[in-house]
Amino acid sequence: MAISEATRGELAELAARYPRPRSAVLPMLHLVQSVEGEVTTDGIHACAEILGITPAEVTAVSTFYTMYKRKPVGTHHIGVCINTMCGLLGGDAVYAALQERLGAGHDQPTADGMFWLERIECQAACTHAPVMTVDWEFMDDVTPASAIDVIDRLERGEVVQSTRGPAIRSFAATERSLAFPDDGLADEGSSVDDKMLAGLRVARERGQAAPAIPSGQEG
């Protein structure tokens, strides 16, 4: 659909954030996805007009990056890491279970348009394998059963808390956060869990610490 004047204003605001406006293409396309649910032709044209480049140039960028979709993603994006660590530690089973539960294949929406399922590559959370993402927020250490439970709760409209981050919102809301990352949610949910504290706890149990800070500099 047509890009609103308000959105055009925000796209221009993103372009003004950089010494050279074209640097804003990625965040601008995230913003397009947040209002359009996908990277639409209208969105591409709006970006091109604001940046003074051709729609073909914007399109070329958009097709390079896997987070940009050319079909409506729906309410929630569901990712399952199937790279070696997550996949072999159980991500393959999680993906298979979700595929069956959702009736969707890789990089496809569900029939009702509520979910989009994707086999994703390493999510930088191998310590928390197998990892699933909902609207790109972490759902760590999942099992087939817990992953399906997440889907059930989202379908029922219940609050689903990310394991390291805020409560799940929507694909569109996350895409907006990627364009404007100071989204006011930094204080929501804990981002530090037992696995991130594993070494610190072992060090304390064993009475281990870094060498003392040189004298006169203690805070």
Added chain:
Amino acid sequence: MPLTPVITEHWDAPDLYTIDGYRRFGGYRALQAALQQDPDAIIGTVKDSGLRGRGGAGFPTGMKWGFVPQNDGKAHYLVVNADESEPGACKDIPIMMANPHALVEGVIITSYAIRASHAFIYIRGEVPNAVRKVANAVRQAREAGLIGSNILGSGFDLEVVVHAGAGAYICGEETALLDSLEGYRGQPRLKPPFPAVAGLYASPTVINNVETIANIPYIIDRGVDWFRQFGTEKSPGFKVFAVSGHVNRPGIYEAPLGITMAELLDCAGGMRDGRPVKFWLPGGSSVPMLTAEHLDLPLTYEDMAAAGTMLGTGTPMLFDDTVSVVKAVTRWLEFYKHESCGKCTPCREGTYWITGMLERFEHGTGEPEMLETITSACLQIGGRSFCALGDAAATPYPAAMKFFRDEFIAATSTPVDETFDPVASYVFAGAAAR
């Protein structure tokens, strides 16, 4: 060797991610000290510290900064590579979520040292919670007068932009990252010129990894002598190790470089069910795998190189004997095939054909002569592409063949899932595994 939490020391303080929490533990003290020094003195300190880049290559950080021509009248840029996407690497994202101000303070000090008035933090888009935590920290620092104009009365001006990527492993390659940050497809550039001379917008640019930059405040605050108490002559300092796989307590363990894998494994509670380590990788899928006989080697840049591998990202992945090495390698090649940007023919075509052949082995239909064909294809990719992704793609298979040739032979007649029950390698069991 003991664990030595530094960057991770206060991660259990619930407000460490805020500026008040960070300051309570001495945060931004280093910045105050740095702004009273000549920028060249800071570059000298970092050179003397011997800090090596924590993104994988281990290049000396101070030397990299020294390559930026000074007093050249050009704009300089600092770009933080926060595109952590290497399979197995999961330490920068935790640093950004738990201790983002260490990164931000490091960004400000580094920008001052290299005389940059604009810094960019390029964070992979698939991790919005890291993006927002860093963006929150940048805003708090700006509100406190630590970013902006005339920082702490020093006359130093700095703008910091938090930039989210959009899903492309290749953008962790520094020149691809620059193209991406300029608004193009993320494809690597031919070097030279190196970014220190012609980087972002063809201007002198320093690109450093998150963990590298997060080291800077501690080095400036506590000094070179303190820093060099950790690690070895060639690998000084501490490392945020992320230990994953079939260990009892996967997680983040910060220790001096030079700790052995066996010592780290002990901290991580050993292997699950007392099973043996079958193979492990010191730092990402792009470094050659090792086996149980290498567990006592010190985790340093030099010791890993001597063993025929690399420290890489310093994020060991350990697999037990339930795992098919054929399946593991195939999955990694599928990844490189997916992530090859397509610019260089050997990488684009080579990853495609190798993956196709490996998938036949996974299904038990590989042909014995294909083993040599894959070896040959790896030799055709390595060193024949613009960037290290090609080299990385050519790494897992030869390393696996060195130790597990028999498994590939077996996969000429038997599907790997028949030899290795996939369920046995899952970390959940029973009803959860369905």
